[in-house]
Amino acid sequence: MKLSTKGRYGVSAMYDLAVHYGQGPISLKNVAQRQEISEHYLEQLMGTLRKAGFVKSVRGAQGGYSLTKTPEEISVGDIIRVMEGPIAPVDCLLSGKEDNKYCTKACTCVTRGVWAKVGDSITQVLDSITLQDLCNQVENEAGKPQL
Template structure:
């Protein structure tokens, strides 16, 4: 399974909204400019996220988008499934070899476990948490 730009950019949108959670709506234009992405493409991605109930739109001069729930309650899996569809490394049928079928199922389950255990909050705070856990070696 290869995550397309839909999934990657959708995750970017959601991380930007998570970083601004509680500060009011964020425009797609500001997200596009900050990340050097096409605003038109982001507009296409935000609709399914809104329809899935992950974001809310706010109209008006200072409108934009906000998360519908706290960043700790939304996972990468929620976002990827909305934009990419079901998580599956291959399409398999009942006729597949049972050993290969088991391998594909374990891969699918491992990917799903990582995506479902990674919240937006953990993604936006990754640098802070990671910096404390990394070691610095000098030669």
């Protein structure tokens, strides 16, 4: 399974907002500069995150984006699912065994169980890491948050 820039940059942008949680709206320009993401692309990502209810936007000179929940309440898995869709290493896991639109052998496939376990493991890891965990990890490694 390979994540696209949408997923990776979405997590980076949310991490940046988590570092600045409680400081009011953070401008897209600042997030883009710190995370080295195109401001135009970041605008698109924030639109997706806003529609999902993870960020809110404030217009105006002092405007920007902020988290709608605490960093402890948002997992990396939440962000990845919003940005990338379901976490599944193979398409056949996106449907049930019966009437699987991705694979006619889903009911009898000997390897489907393997891919399901891989997907479950990935999901478990991503869901176990919160934005606060990322902030704490960076603070512990560097002594201060990486902006």
